[in-house]
Amino acid sequence: MQTVELGRTGRQVSRLALGAMQMGNETPEAESIRILDRYVEIGGSFIDTADCYEWWASPGSRGGESEELLGRWLRGSHRRDDVFLATKGSALPQPSPRLWQGDGSPDWDLARRTFAGAGAGTLRAALDGSLRRLGTDHVDLYYVHVDDRSTPLEETLEALDSFVRAGKVRYLGWSNVRTWRLERIRQLCARNGWAAPVAVQQQHTYLRPKAGLDHTSIVDAEQLDYLREHDDLTLVAYSPILKGVYDSAEKRAAHWMMESYAGPDADARLAAVTSTAAELGITPNQLVLAWHLHAADPVVVPLIGPRTPEQFENVLPALDVKLTGEQLDRLNAAGA
Numbered sequence: 001m002q003t004v005e006l007g008r009t010g011r012q013v014s015r016l017a018l019g020a021m022q023m024g025n026e027t028p029e030a031e032s033i034r035i036l037d038r039y040v041e042i043g044g045s046f047i048d049t050a051d052c053y054e055w056w057a058s059p060g061s062r063g064g065e066s067e068e069l070l071g072r073w074l075r076g077s078h079r080r081d082d083v084f085l086a087t088k089g090s091a092l093p094q095p096s097p098r099l100w101q102g103d104g105s106p107d108w109d110l111a112r113r114t115f116a117g118a119g120a121g122t123l124r125a126a127l128d129g130s131l132r133r134l135g136t137d138h139v140d141l142y143y144v145h146v147d148d149r150s151t152p153l154e155e156t157l158e159a160l161d162s163f164v165r166a167g168k169v170r171y172l173g174w175s176n177v178r179t180w181r182l183e184r185i186r187q188l189c190a191r192n193g194w195a196a197p198v199a200v201q202q203q204h205t206y207l208r209p210k211a212g213l214d215h216t217s218i219v220d221a222e223q224l225d226y227l228r229e230h231d232d233l234t235l236v237a238y239s240p241i242l243k244g245v246y247d248s249a250e251k252r253a254a255h256w257m258m259e260s261y262a263g264p265d266a267d268a269r270l271a272a273v274t275s276t277a278a279e280l281g282i283t284p285n286q287l288v289l290a291w292h293l294h295a296a297d298p299v300v301v302p303l304i305g306p307r308t309p310e311q312f313e314n315v316l317p318a319l320d321v322k323l324t325g326e327q328l329d330r331l332n333a334a335g336a
């Protein structure tokens with residue numbers, strides 16, 4: 001598998017990252033291990049998790065199942081040194097029975113209001129918990145999972161810098177963050193000599209957020225412009241195939257993910273992706289992944305989250321797709 005430099009750190013990471021969010025919950029252990037083994041077998045190394053994955057999968061859970069599973073896999077496979085391991089802290093909600101509604105589904109509004117946040121002590125405990133579950137003395141990349149505006153940035157940044165100096169974390173990242181906050185974070189780091197983020201993890205796909213959408217987590221035109229100007233920050237794109245909606249009109253029609261995209265612009269881009277995929281003899285999901293892999297300005301590392309080994313195998317041909325300049329121009333120009 002091809003690699004790209006993470007920011008301007010000199011550290012290469014694989015071009016396609018693998019998310020372990022569902023591993024240990026929706027994806028049972030044996031299937032998760034098949035996916036992980038296969039990912040490493042084809043040359044992948046960039047694996048993503050978080051301390052909170054997936055608290056919402058079962059009432060009463062405090063998350064951590066994904067990290068624990070990865071810890072067992074790393075121990076059993078002796079792969080720790082082959083893997084660039086990323087995890088995150090700050091997005092575990094305060095414990096409360098009210099986090100689950102009567103039907104067992106999570107109350108996301110309450111969760112968002114009660115996220116642990118990025119206070120120094122909170123992050124220190126979160127990181128130590130992650131290291132314990134992962135069974136390692138360091139992670140390669142540690143993200144602030146959800147930007148926390150109620151904690152002074154100086155407090156968060158000084159704590160993150162201390163993690164790097166203590167050798168518990170190699171590189172830092174931020175997720176679900178506005179561009180102006182990123183700029184402030186970077187300025188504070190430069191002024192104080194603190195380790196600065198080298199990766200930003202955001203929701204990003206071929207469809208563009210619908211007109212008028214105001215969303216912290218989804219890359220917008222301004223953020224793309226900022227990232228083009230700052231190639232010391234790598235964009236890691238989560239939900240790069242939007243939960244697989246590109247292959248199925250039926251799934252799209254019913255999927256909550258489409259709330260941020262549905263409209264004339266999405267219709268035009270879906271038509272372009274569907275016809276170009278047919279021309280290439282591949283699936284629309286594969287084409288969207290190939291489109292991400294061709295992104296050069298800014299570079300994008302798509303972070304996929306296959307639920308089954310079959311879904312993982314199904315998207316892999318995207319790694320070998322070569323798009324012509326004309327096809328890329330056509331895809332990029334499509335829109336309402």
Ligand SMILES: NC(=O)c1ccc[n+]([C@@H]2O[C@H](COP(=O)([O-])OP(=O)(O)OC[C@H]3O[C@@H](n4cnc5c(N)ncnc54)[C@H](OP(=O)(O)O)[C@@H]3O)[C@@H](O)[C@H]2O)c1
Nearest residue numbers: 019020021048238239240241242243244304305307311314
């Ligand atoms: N920083 C953050 O806030 C944040 C948020 C979300 C995710 N993440 C990270 O990003 C990773 C990936 O995110 P994601 O799971 O949203 O990515 P994704 O790959 O866009 O979505 C995964 C879902 O897509 C569907 N899918 C995958 N491969 C498919 C295929 N070949 N054919 C048809 N459907 C397919 C499956 O849906 P079904 O289950 O419906 O079959 C699967 O559950 C996560 O594991 C996590 O590490 C981070």
